Amino acid sequence: EAGVTQFPSHSVIEKGQTVTLRCDPISGHDNLYWYRRVMGKEIKFLLHFVKESKQDESGMPNNRFLAERTGGTYSTLKVQPAELEDSGVYFCASSPGTRETQYFGPGTRLLVL
């Protein structure tokens, strides 16, 4: 069974540009989560989808971040325009149910110059 995959693995962009990160959850997992670790800090929750609906987006830092999960399969996280402080590692996880183990993707390393 394929695990959670994320694309790209690395992205280097300039301040002001747009970047879109993609997460493909494990097939059949209704729950999809986005997290990020910025330099030197703990991993923080960004948002949680149940199927295509945003269950909790309280962790989204500001309106430059837009997450979608059309059709309830893969999800995208767009940062527009990117700022220097957005640099970090963005992780995606999925789980069958909300109370079950979350399975993590390898992360996308974003560097904004």
Added chain:
Amino acid sequence: KNEVEQSPQNLTAQEGEFITINCSYSVGISALHWLQQHPGGGIVSLFMLSSGKKKHGRLIATINIQEKHSSLHITASHPRDSAVYICAVRSHSNYQLIWGAGTKLIIKP
């Protein structure tokens, strides 16, 4: 003060030593996770606990709900155990994971 505190931040030990990593939390939780992050960056879930103790191979995780404390133990440690070990709790009020800062473990041969 973070809602999830881990200790120690860094731990270096010799191969074969018994390792203990601690996690304390200050919020009401429905579950606690121990996760492992290798130098390549990927995160692997080791345990999800809501009470008692779980064992998987050389890894043992315990939780004391009353004391809001959990420990991760590694027996007969090996250099391949070198990684960052992270404690994360799932809040009662929602399903967010609140993460500790991680413990960087290095096992020397």
